[in-house]
Amino acid sequence: xxxxxxxxxxxxxxxxxxxxxxxxxxxxxxxxxxxxxxxxxxxxxxxxxxxxxxxxxxxxxxxxxxxxxxxxxxxxxxxxx
Amino acid sequence: xxxxxxxxxxxxxxxxxxxxxxxxxxxxxxxxxxxxxxxxxxxxxxxxxxxxxxxxxxxxxxxxxxxxxxxxxxxxxxxxxxxxxxxxxxxxxxxxxxxxxxxxxxxxxxxxxxxxxxxxxxxxxxxxxxxxxxxxxxxxxxxxxxxxxxxxxxxxxxxxxxxxxxxxxxxxxxxxxxxxxxxxxxxxxxxxxxxxxxxxxxxxxxxxxxxxxxxxxxxxxxxxxxxxxxxxxxxxxxxxxxxxxxxxxxxxxxxxxxxxxxxxxxxxxxxxxxxxxxxxxxxxxxxxxxxxxxxxxxxxxxxxxxxxxxxxxxxxxxxxxxxxxxxxxxxxxxxxxxxxxxxxxxx
Numbered sequence: 001x002x003x004x005x006x007x008x009x010x011x012x013x014x015x016x017x018x019x020x021x022x023x024x025x026x027x028x029x030x031x032x033x034x035x036x037x038x039x040x041x042x043x044x045x046x047x048x049x050x051x052x053x054x055x056x057x058x059x060x061x062x063x064x065x066x067x068x069x070x071x072x073x074x075x076x077x078x079x080x081x
Numbered sequence: 082x083x084x085x086x087x088x089x090x091x092x093x094x095x096x097x098x099x100x101x102x103x104x105x106x107x108x109x110x111x112x113x114x115x116x117x118x119x120x121x122x123x124x125x126x127x128x129x130x131x132x133x134x135x136x137x138x139x140x141x142x143x144x145x146x147x148x149x150x151x152x153x154x155x156x157x158x159x160x161x162x163x164x165x166x167x168x169x170x171x172x173x174x175x176x177x178x179x180x181x182x183x184x185x186x187x188x189x190x191x192x193x194x195x196x197x198x199x200x201x202x203x204x205x206x207x208x209x210x211x212x213x214x215x216x217x218x219x220x221x222x223x224x225x226x227x228x229x230x231x232x233x234x235x236x237x238x239x240x241x242x243x244x245x246x247x248x249x250x251x252x253x254x255x256x257x258x259x260x261x262x263x264x265x266x267x268x269x270x271x272x273x274x275x276x277x278x279x280x281x282x283x284x285x286x287x288x289x290x291x292x293x294x295x296x297x298x299x300x301x302x303x304x305x306x307x308x309x310x311x312x313x314x315x316x317x318x319x320x321x322x323x324x325x326x327x328x329x330x331x332x333x334x335x336x337x338x339x340x341x342x343x344x345x346x347x348x349x350x351x352x353x354x355x356x357x358x359x360x361x362x363x364x365x366x367x368x369x370x371x372x373x374x375x376x377x378x379x380x381x382x383x384x385x386x387x388x389x390x391x392x393x394x395x396x397x398x399x400x401x402x403x404x405x406x407x408x409x410x411x412x413x414x415x416x417x418x419x420x421x422x423x424x425x426x427x428x
Contacts, residue, residue, distance in 0.1 A: 018417035025425065026413075 020064065024071045033077040037065065082126050083156045084134065085142040086118040092288045094139045105130055110152055113316055116159040117141075121151035146379070147347060152311035153304050153318075158349035163420075165351035165379055168242050168317045170289045171245025171265035173208045175319050176351030180416040181380035182409050183247060183353065185211035187395040188224060189231035192238075198385055199238035201402035208411040208424050209266070210244040211236070211382060216394060224393040229255075232262040237246025239265075247291055253282035259288060266327040271296050271323055271358070274306045290384075293321045293355070300340045300347075307350055320344065320352040321382060322373075324359025333361025333398070336369055341376040353380040357398040363389065366400060370408050374415035380424075383408055 034040075041061050045054055086095060095118040100124055102109050112119035112282035134140055144156040151157070160166045165176040175181050184207040189195045199210050214231025216224060227234070232248060241247035245265035250256065251273060259267055266289040273279050274295035283290055290310055294303045303320065310318050322341070324334025344352050356369035370381045386392045386399035400408070413423040 014420075015418045018420065019414065019424070022413050022417045022422055025422065 023064065024068050027068050027072040028075040030072050033069070082122045082131065083142075083144040083146055083151065083154060084122065084140050085144065085156060086120075086139050087141040088117040090118055090139045090413045092118075094281060098134065098137065098140070100135075102126075102130075110312070112152070112157040114158050119157055121146070121154070121157060122259075123149065139225075148301065148305075150301070150304050150308055150347070152316075153307045153348045153350050155347060155349050160349050163345065163377075165345065166242040166349040168289050168319050168351055170209055170247070170317075170319075173245055173424060175289075175300055175353070176379045178421050180374055180378075180412050181209060181353070181424045182207040182405075182412055183209040183211050183380060183382035184385045184405050184408075185235075185246075185386045186386055186392070187399060188213045188216055188226055188393050189235050189248075191227075191392050194387075195234050195238045196241060197387055198402075199242045199244065201305075201387065202385060202405065203242035203244055205406040206423075207405060208244065208380075210239045210242070210246045211268075211384075212238075212246065212248055213247050213394070215255060217249070217251055217270055218356075218394070229258045229262070232264060233259055236262045236264060250279070250283060253279050256282055256286055260288070262388055265289065266291050266319075268321075269275045269293060269306075274298055274303065277309060281313050284310045284315040287315070289317035289319065290315055291319045291321050291353075293323050294325065294337075296334070297326045300343060302320065302338075304344075304348060306348075316349050319379070320348075321355050322352060322359075322378075323355040332359065332365075334359045336360065336373075338372055338376045341373070341378055345377055351379040352377075353382055354378040354399045355382040355397070357382070357400075359382045361398050362394075363398050363400055363404070366398065367404065367407055367411060367423060371415055374412050375419060376397050377419065381412060 045057060093213045099109050108123040110121040135143060146154050158166050167177040168175045173181055186198045189212040196213055202210055212235040214226050214228055214235060216226035218225060235246050235248055247266035247268050248264050249268040249270045250259055267283050268291040271293045292307055305332045307318050322337055327335040329335050336356055341352060354373035356366045360366055360369055366383060373381050384395055384399045385405050389396040389399035392399050416423050
């Protein structure tokens with residue numbers, strides 16, 4: 001792999017991670033679930049025109065939701081008196 | 082000249098240098114920086130004295146400032162190169178690693194109206210409520226603002242939704258009203274950027290100041306205006322780029338984003354961008370706001386109205402609440418993409 005490509009991928013990874021952190025921060029302490037989440041991911045898939053495989057998208061968002069929910073639960077519990 | 086001492090230099094060492102400089106008739110200013118002592122020397126330092134100071138082991142660096150920009154100079158603080166210092170506006174950190182969104186009506190148009198906008202602003206995740214009570218208008222027949230009553234309504238609205246407030250002060254004689262009503266941040270507007278009497282008076286108020294760039298001010302002149310504030314005792318200054326006059330007529334002003342990375346090099350003072358006054362056209366504000374954060378702005382300030390067509394001032398550049406929500410969301414993404422994060426909102 002070319003060094004420039006490797007560097008670009010690392011920068012993109014940093015941005016992806018920063019956005020995941022922002023998503024987690026938004027959900028800090030929010031214990032209530034999102035009933036429209038499944039439909040929202042389906043909508044994302046329907047609008048998606050890029051090369052990332054659809055199956056992968058579902059898996060990525062499932063993982064994001066699972067980890068964000070865990071973080072939200074932990075921060076919510078921590079905030080309890 | 083800016084003298085940066087080695088970290089851990091004992092106070093008596095700093096004082097000895099200070100006294101030496103003052104014996105030469107030079108004015109010495111001190112940075113509030115805690116990580117290391119930093120002094121700035123106003124006036125021309127004799128070459129022999131400079132040589133003598135360079136030989137002192139406790140002085141780690143001697144940095145020539147840009148002109149006489151001393152207290153605003155980056156060398157006066159220890160903030161990392163890509164970051165500004167932090168200013169606390171009623172609990173909201175402006176600068177550093179976080180990005181903020183300031184929003185609200187151009188003019189406070191009444192108690193219910195400002196409260197309604199404040200609710201939208203808070204719901205959208207913005208961090209500071211803005212609103213004009215004293216309005217500098219080009220035409221004497223245009224709405225001039227509700228004055229002190231407007232300040233009261235703005236502050237009440239801010240308190241109701243849990244947001245600090247910023248409002249423009251045009252006359253030093255109104256300062257008491259701004260303080261009495263707990264306005265968290267005093268805005269000095271573009272037209273008053275070089276009103277030195279006002280700058281000196283506001284500097285003594287011990288409140289954060291949002292200093293807008295003058296309509297035709299160079300970046301250097303703008304920083305000198307900020308220097309007035311610092312010199313007067315105000316160390317909580319935020320700069321606000323709001324567009325400058327150029328030959329371009331398609332927009333109200335020309336948004337000067339080129340100044341953002343330069344200011345970051347020259348100064349530690351945080352800088353936000355007001356794309357609304359630059360553009361004067363609501364629909365082009367979102368991309369300008371995105372570009373501002375991407376170029377390193379510490380935040381954006383925009384105007385919001387529930388019915389822009391009915392706004393008493395600057396309706397064409399007012400955003401609807403749903404458009405503000407988009408600005409906040411974009412700011413979050415741009416902040417993350419540039420290694421920062423959106424200030425944690427009160428929601």
